[in-house]
């Protein structure tokens with residue numbers, strides 16, 4: 437399994453006034469598998485992705501990334517694991533506004549200590565692949581929502597992660613653009629034999645995926 441999470445509990449707030457969002461969610465994802473986690477707004481999809489992506493520590497539960505216990509590692513080792521194995525497409529604040537699309541896509545490579553030549557070369561080839569090479573030197577605020585999302589996806593896969601966690605990747609797009617981005621995600625999964633976990637409340641996006649699961653009352657139900 438690329439990702440395997442067991443009995444994840446997450447709550448917000450202090451102990452006397454806490455809301456339990458996840459109450460024992462479990463999920464496993466195989467290499468190359470594209471899975472949609474569905475659920476209405478507020479059901480905890482973003483919370484789940486942040487726990488699985490080693491961004492926010494759950495109150496309880498294990499997350500294995502390629503067999504490694506992500507939350508059991510030191511924060512430095514966890515950051516390395518995240519950088520090498522996990523790509524993330526965020527629900528909000530997709531890109532850094534003060535950087536061009538190319539610079540945004542290069543960022544994970546630079547953080548990992550690659551030279552700017554290497555990073556540039558990889559970013560350009562990915563921008564080409566996702567169809568926005570002509571927008572490389574534009575800033576996020578000056579391109580369309582679909583183009584921003586393509587850049588966010590390119591940034592998420594530039595380190596060749598084993599799994600990409602994408603939080604409502606088509607949430608703010610019109611239906612035609614959503615379909616195009618969805619098609620791109622399915623192609624990138626196949627080309628790289630890479631797993632994706634997509635959070636979505638849209639049945640349309642979930643149409644093409646290999647498997648759907650539902651987040652309901654804090655736990656995951658299979659379709």
Ligand SMILES: Nc1ncnc2c1ncn2[C@@H]1O[C@H](COP(=O)(O)OP(=O)(O)O)[C@@H](O)[C@H]1O
Pocket residue numbers: 448449457475476477478479480481482483484
């Ligand atoms: N940082 C936070 N502090 C307090 N409550 C939060 C926070 N983030 C999310 N929540 C609450 O947790 C629940 C699940 O949120 P979220 O994971 O964002 O759901 P979804 O992504 O499915 O819309 C919601 O009730 C939301 O209001």
Ligand SMILES: [Mg+2]
Pocket residue numbers: 481482483527603604
């Ligand atoms: Mg959300």
